[in-house]
Amino acid sequence: MTLDLQQAARDHLWMHFTRMAAYEDAEVPIIMRGDGCYLEDANGKRYLDALAGLFAVQIGYSYGDEVGRAAHAQLKELPFYTNWSYAHPRAIELAHEVAQLAPGDLNRVFFVSGGSEAVESAWKLARQYHAAHGERRWKAIARRTAYHGTTMGALSINGIAAIKNVFEPLVPETFHVRNTNRYHRPDEETEDEFTAFLLDDLEEAIIAAGPSTVAMVIMEPVQNAGGAFTPPAGYFQGVRAICDEYGILLCADEVITGFGRLGEWFGSTKYDIRPDLVTSAKGLSSAYASIGAVIATDKVFEPFMGQQSMYTHGITFGGHPVQCAIALKNIEIMKREQIVENVRDNGTAFRDTLAQLLDLDIVGDLRGTGYFYALELVKDKETKAGFSDEDSETLLRGFLSPALFERGLICRADDRGDPVVQISPPLIAAQAQFDEMTGILGDVLTEAQERMHVTTRALAGEATREPGTRIP
Ligand SMILES: Cc1ncc(COP(=O)(O)O)c(C=O)c1O
Structure with a gap:
């Protein structure tokens, strides 16, 4: 039947x-x-x-055969092993590949199962990074109307009240600053004035939150929710400078913009954002697999190289070999085509x-x-x-x-x-x-x-x- x-x-x-x-x-x-x-x-x-x-x-949808062969070969060789304490070839190769494509010294790749988990993991990583430097910082700053996912941490970071309220109390404490929607700004405002206006707003929010308590600022290179808000000239350079001044990690949420959507492998390259952390998922495998990644700079990774140190976080399926094989094949196809x-x-x-x-x-x-x-x-x-x-x-x-x-x-x-x-x-x-x-x-x-x-x-x-x- x-x-x-x-x-x-x-x-x-x-x-x-x-x-x-x-x-x-x-x-x-x-x-x-x-x-x-x-x-x-x-x-x-x-x-x-x-x-x-x-x-x-x-x-697109026509590479199932080729990607399927890569998945099949991996299933025959090693259908699963975990990244908890162990490595396996596909996770190593994919980490290497992603580190090559990511700008600057974004050299360290932590695999997860999707975008929400990537954001969740980035926020936890930022908190633990500061703790390793003897600082207790926990707050996250994002932008109004931005969407960053649905798990409790990622949800709390979202700037969209309508999808958050019913789940309160949320993870404390998140703050939201102006996004780069220029359409409703005064006609006479120049791009430079707009940039300055946004950066003032960010700095004021950081000062109001208490700069020494803020762990991370998270922003998409181009914000999706609200409708493809591109940054004005100088914006991300200003955001980077403010984060540096107050010792805050800057995370570029590239769950959408990563892997080609803006015409660069990463939006961070296009806008010269120089983030400390990048979150990615969707395009990493063209969604042929449920895999995401947090990519960290050498600076962020450094305190985790101490003899007794580790990032106290893990997910059974993070770096799943079949998902990694699929993502590797996707990147190979993207380069070839x-x-x-x-x-x-x-x-x-x-x-x-x-x-x-x-x-x-x-x-x-x-x-x-x-x-x-x-x-x-x-x-x-x-x-x-x-x-x-x-x-x-x-x-x-x-x-x-x-x-x-x-x-x-x-x-x-x-x-x-x-x-x-x-x-x-x-x-x-x-x-x-x-x-x-x-x-x-x-x-x-x-x-x-x-x-x-x-x-x-x-x-x-x-x-x-x-x-x-x-x-x-
Ligand atoms: C910018 C951004 N971050 C995070 C997420 C959450 O990703 P996922 O749905 O894979 O959990 C999304 C999903 O659309 C997103 O657009």
């Missing part, structure tokens, strides 16, 4: 960050297979995956193609770099006014997400900050895919724009007659 996947999904599968009730009467989207930048569902319908899984599948070069070569064409969408009234801003973009949606382009919470819900969840999916485009309508559409395709995407996604986005956003005018006016009218009533 073959399993009825729809029914079994409804009965047993608990999907992540998913309103399961939405599928009581609707089909669960079941993705069956992938090739290149495309996916196919259980009904045989094809989708262009403009989100690369979740910002992860750098090489010149995946990072593809991003560098096509980045401008990608931006130029997406920029056509700026002609629409509803598209206020296009921002990002490499293969990592977001469109900010606005109610009024002149004033840059956004949507109310209720309108955002109607627009993003009620219309945009299903309409894009219906049209065969997977990207993400996100309202963790101002409403944005996130576009982050596999790094093999080329002009044909840029055109396809821009075409579909153009059609759907044009319709959204028309609907939102109607809905907005109708909602306002409704509210005066009968508060709380919603137009379906």
